[in-house]
Amino acid sequence: MPKQRILPFILLGIIDCHPQITGKGITNEFNTEIGDFWKASHSQIYPELKRMVADKWITVTQNDDNAKEKYYNLTAEGLEVLNNWLTQAVTKLPIHQDLFSLKLFFIKQANDPRIKDLITRQINLLKQELDHLLERKELIFSKQAMIDNHYGHYLVLTRAISRTQGQLKWLNEELNKLNK
């Protein structure tokens, strides 16, 4: 069996959250909101939208004001497909395709200076990431109403923050051990 494609469901989810969105708008979502845990480029998105229109999961309309922009909306069937997908259980954990772990893995001696280098740099990367996430939380969820109406999104963001903080804590502890 060919393995399950995820992209069409993501597009359904985005269109559900942003009715009347354009292809470009969807592309932007991948650069901002969703970008932390999924990537897709416009050259992948446009053909996919075409297929989904053909499958009657979404509809496309054009505005007379701007001849080239296309606006997408869910059909009843599309919404059903989305909800069905959301209901399906997740049965496998993702693998963390993680260069940091990978390089660390192959370094044998604790006193190899590259271990300290790797950890120090990873700390810096994670600090930037944490700042970015906290900024986004502040920006998007400063009002309680936004939390209530986008609770899943809120959870995902706070989870990412918690995870990043946890990693930073661990890395700092290890760095201290190495410095002793």
Place this chain on the structure above:
Amino acid sequence: MPKQRILPFILLGIIDCHPQITGKGITNEFNTEIGDFWKASHSQIYPELKRMVADKWITVTQNDDNAKEKYYNLTAEGLEVLNNWLTQAVTKLPIHQDLFSLKLFFIKQANDPRIKDLITRQINLLKQELDHLLERKELIFSKQAMIDNHYGHYLVLTRAISRTQGQLKWLNEELNKLNK
């Protein structure tokens, strides 16, 4: 520019840790040790080994006892390439291509029962993962000498354990909030 291929470096790292390893042995490494953060199938590994022999990064020898097994070792150049790669800084965090976050992201209301379902199942998955990781730590690193001689591997494993525990803690807390 085409993006950096990682697989050859992983193979170098594996062969460095396990001189005289076979192609099959390398394949097994991906099912056990490295499997948590990288996947590769034998049909990807064999052609890659061939290329690496052609590039003189590794050597291949055959044993008279078993005509079909091939044994691989690093050349001086291969070791240099590996060490050079390990020294290069990691400049980007991996994206977490994570179905759990993705589905959560699209569920809007906190009282949607699918949130609780997702979290409960994720907890179960992570518990299994944690057991597995703790077992491996016990198995591989019960002796201090193993820690000292494979310190990077040890760090990667303990980091994965810490991360998994952190996630479990967070998920349980969220589940409690939802149950209040």
Place this chain on the structure above:
DNA sequence: TGAATCATGTAACCGGTTACATGATTTT
């Protein structure tokens, strides 16, 4: 009106997976 940009679309390429294939080795 020409230049720059925007929104959409297409084509070539590439890494990785699944499925199939082969010859050697072990098992019964």
Place this chain on the structure above:
DNA sequence: AAAATCATGTAACCGGTTACATGATTCA
């Protein structure tokens, strides 16, 4: 000796990326 398995190898396919292309719109 036949059957099952093992270690290696190959081929077809597919999702995704990079690069290129086009027509509409905005800007100077």
